[in-house]
Amino acid sequence: MIEKPAIPGGPMSEIVANAVKFMVDAGQRSVLFLDIMRQRGDQYREHVAQTAPHVLSYAAELIIDGRKLEQPVNYVLVRIIPPDGVDIDTDRRPFIVVDPRAGHGPGIGGFKADSEIGVAMNAGHPCYFIGFLPEPMRGQTIERIAHAEAIFIEKVIERHPEADGKPCVIGNCQAGWAIMILASLRPELFGPVIVAGAPLAYWAGVHGKYPMRYSGGLLGGSWLTALTSDLGGGKFDGAWLVQNFENQNPSNTLWTKQYNVYAKADTEAERYLEFEKWWGGHVNLNAEEIQFIVDELFIGNNLAAGRIKMSDGTAVDLRNIRSPIVVFCSEGDNITPPQQALGWILDCYADVHEIRAYGQTIVYTVHESIGHLGIFVSGGVARKEHAEFSSNIDLIDVLPPGLYEATFEARGADTRNDELAAGQWVMRCEARTLDDIRAMGGNSPEDERRFETAKRVSEMNLAAYRKYMQPWVKSMVTPQMAEMMHNWHPLRLQYEMFSSQNPLMKPVEEAAEKVRDTRKPVAKDNPFLEFQNKVSKQIVSSLDKWRDSQEALSEAMFLAIYGSPALQAAVGVEPQSDISRRREMDPKHRELLNARTAELKSKIGSGGVREAGIRALLYVGSARGMVDERSVEALRRMREADESKRLTLDEFKMLVREQFYMLLLDQETALSAIPRLLPESMDERRRVFALIEEVLSSSAAISGEVAKRLKQVAGLFGLEGNTVPFDPKARAS
Known part of the structure; x- marks a missing residue:
């Protein structure tokens, strides 16, 4: 039962005075809040109107336009131009940051000065960035993108013939699994590979957490992905992926994000608009691209198992990667929890001796609390983990093969030989075994059979959709209809309806200017302001409890439906069968x-x-x-x-x-x-x-x-x- 917040009390005259001051402040904040929403809408319209929208905070020089390749893609390679005061050693290994194409726009790796690009340049490394444009090229596939990225990396290597080592390549989120695929196909191109918040073992997790892994099964599989692409005229709207992320945290999506702007209307605008510029820059994917991602990765879980094949028949085998692999994940990440970031190691190897037998060096670090976006966006994370990876990339590169955990100790007056450490932290790589990965939790054999069942149901439903419904849907969808559905997506409408294009928002700008001239913020100890904050906390608590109940329900439904012996028998999953993806050494x-x-x-x-x-x-x-x-x-x-x-x-x-x-x-x-x-x-x-x-x-x-x-x-x-x-x-x- 939710406790009602106490009404502010005290002498009547004091209550009235505080109430008047609070109402003036609340009214002014309301006007400022609406004006920030107007600015957000105008910023959105201006951003999406650009040919190559991005949120990079650095100047860049175009090196290769992927649209002009023999197999064109909507990706580009640019060189990051270092700002004044930053010295680059061209003989040091270059860093290449590959941006995730998961619905939102490019630039998150160089979003601010304290970023992956920023800390790499501060460590003296030349930096390059692989970004993308909003619209995919006709016929573009994941394999074609991998081919283009290989050309990009070859170009970087060519530009730095004297570099002391091959390029270090950083892949965030979706870009993480993409560069892991490429590194397994073209291992000779890569120096150390850093994957941050990247899912590689898609079924992995523990009960009571991370319900996103159940989504594919509860929706009946990937037929809905195909339907959405068909309704988009052969393109999948990235706004649906962004909405998927937002659904994972309803208290933030529905309340906290906007409330913080309202409560801190005098100071929050710049930070909020900076983030919303990236978060609202939705991009499209070809139907073939998103179908590969959903079928082969999220529902099929075929990456670590080596069951993904290229058009020439080459199998993607992560054990072929010869460069050190750095995996950065977080306990607070409900999109890519540690089990999904690290579980592929258990699928690929029997023990550490087998890791060494393949000549691989794997380094991982697990943050205690940062969320999914914080892995790439947080300045604190950039100044600590990413700065240490950049400063110590040669250490990582020369580590003997094996499994290690990177730990960080703050430098202080009593730090031994602290002149030998770079930055504010001392990094060490401590030897680990596969039991350390298993200790994080994972699926039981029963869970593996459930996910295998969901995979086979998905294949059956997709085949039925393609045979009976897809021809009809494609014949009904016109380019005009696809464009209308694109423009009317709820996430786009929330930007458009508060922009200056809405006649009701025109007076807001003038009112906001007057408010700024006569602003009277209320004192922080005003009891009505404290009452407001208590109400906000209770709203957040209620939404969190609702989310927890929905997640518990979705998990129970998935476990019950796909744990049914009858359904498993119907799709050919044998009772007590071993669904392990681990392979013997070739x-x-x-x-x-x-x-x-x-x-x-x-x-x-x-x-x-x-x-x-x-x-x-x-x-x-x-x-x-x-x-x-x-x-x-x-x-x-x-x-x-x-x-x-x-x-x-x-x-x-x-x-x-x-x-x-x-x-x-x-x-x-x-x-x-x-x-x-x-x-x-x-x-x-x-x-x-x-x-x-x-x-x-x-x-x-x-x-x-x-x-x-x-x-x-x-x-x-x-x-x-x-x-x-x-x-x-x-x-x-």
């Missing part, structure tokens, strides 16, 4: 792995002091189970200081990986070979050993198992009994 890959294993074992005794030093460092450092950015920065500085023997980043990465695998394959033999790789000169041996100590001590004191292994290495170097505890200050002097 025989060809196993042959390559065996050959590579034999090659590495044969090279254990080969090399020199460099191989010996890296091997010893990996052996001792692995006792910590993590890699700290300070250790890698110390190693980088040593590498750059030694110009005569300097390796490129790719060469250094290969060296680290080879020595890591040698230790993994035969640790005893690899360690016993170290003395044969070292020079005769004891001074040189002491120099290399001191470097190992310096790297190890840069992030933490040498103790415990690390100290024990270091002593063992000292013996291999012939220095046992001749070493003293490493003192960085003494070395620096």
Whole structure:
């Protein structure tokens, strides 16, 4: 039962005075609120009238127009022009931000100064942006877009021949799974891949949360997607996708977003209009594009299973990706929860050893509370997680294969060797196993059978629609009818009806000007203002409870309907059947792995002091189970200081990986070979050993198992009994 807010009390004269002040303030705020809505409508009309609308806050230079390619698409590649005061090192690896095309317009990756683009440029990297235009090209498909994006990345690589590493590619939301598909098909083009808020395991989740995964089944499958595209004359209106997002949070959609503008009408306009410019820039998709997305991904869940094939028969296998993969997700994201962002790892690999067998490095981090849009929009997230990824991208690139969680510790006065850390945080990558992913929760075998049933029902309903209804619908829909439905979408109408095109809004602008001249905001401790805020909180609470009840009902319906033994039997899902998507290692890959294993074992005794030093460092450092950015920065500085023997980043990465695998394959033999790789000169041996100590001590004191292994290495170097505890200050002097 909802408690009624208490009526403000006090002496009658004081109550009347407060009431009058509040009513004046409330009336003025109402006028200002309406004027902000008018500005929003006018901004919307101006934005959608542009040929290439976007919300990038940076100037850009067009590099490739995808509409002019042999297989044209509505995507473009631009170079971000750094603002004054930002120095770019053209020899550093470029960053490419790929914008999500999920109903709204482009530009979210460079929405403001504190953004993915902003922090990458501040770290000195050249930046490029792959955006899109509102209307898709005729015949455009997801495969054609992937082909175009490959051309874009090739162009960036061509423009930076001296770059120390392949481009780092960032994909937000929809763009995340798109670049994962491309990286599996063209792995040679990619440096580290960062996917933020990107769904990759579409059925994954836990009971009581994340009901969006049930939507396809409760709507009867993707036949409704096909119908919507047919009613749009072969195009799917992205406004429906945006409305889907808004339906996930009715209290914000129906109340909080507008109430915040009303309650803070003097200060909220700029932030609100900035966001609404992007959120209201709805774009279209071709019917073929959205059907692929819904059938193959959201309902079919075929990506991690390797069941998606290109037109030439090539299968999309995420295990083919050779670059490090960084997955950024959040517990507060109800669109792409951690299970959907990370569950593909469980589908692709049996354990961490298999991740290493494919030569993959996967780094993930889970934010505690930020929402889906906050992953790309929040300035706090940009200054922390994205800034650390940008500053430490070389650390990520040279990590030995395996599964890691990125953690962040605030820098402070007591931070050890803080001059070796970039930014306000210290990033470390801590080794994890697949059990850490499983601990986040996931589907039971019964749930998997339910989703498989929903998938097969969807296929049957889509086939029936295409056979019996689609020809009739297509014959009835004219271009004029499709345009009318497009213009009359509820989300577009809410912008149009408050714009200056509405005669009733014309007096609002003049009234707002007068209000600003005579503005009398009420005191924050006014009891009627407090009463207003309490009422607002109760409205939010009521809408949240209504949402929770609807979500619980939708989950119960899905579980009951698709858990029905009769329905499962009708569509061919056997009781107790295993719907696991995990695949065994491909025989060809196993042959390559065996050959590579034999090659590495044969090279254990080969090399020199460099191989010996890296091997010893990996052996001792692995006792910590993590890699700290300070250790890698110390190693980088040593590498750059030694110009005569300097390796490129790719060469250094290969060296680290080879020595890591040698230790993994035969640790005893690899360690016993170290003395044969070292020079005769004891001074040189002491120099290399001191470097190992310096790297190890840069992030933490040498103790415990690390100290024990270091002593063992000292013996291999012939220095046992001749070493003293490493003192960085003494070395620096």
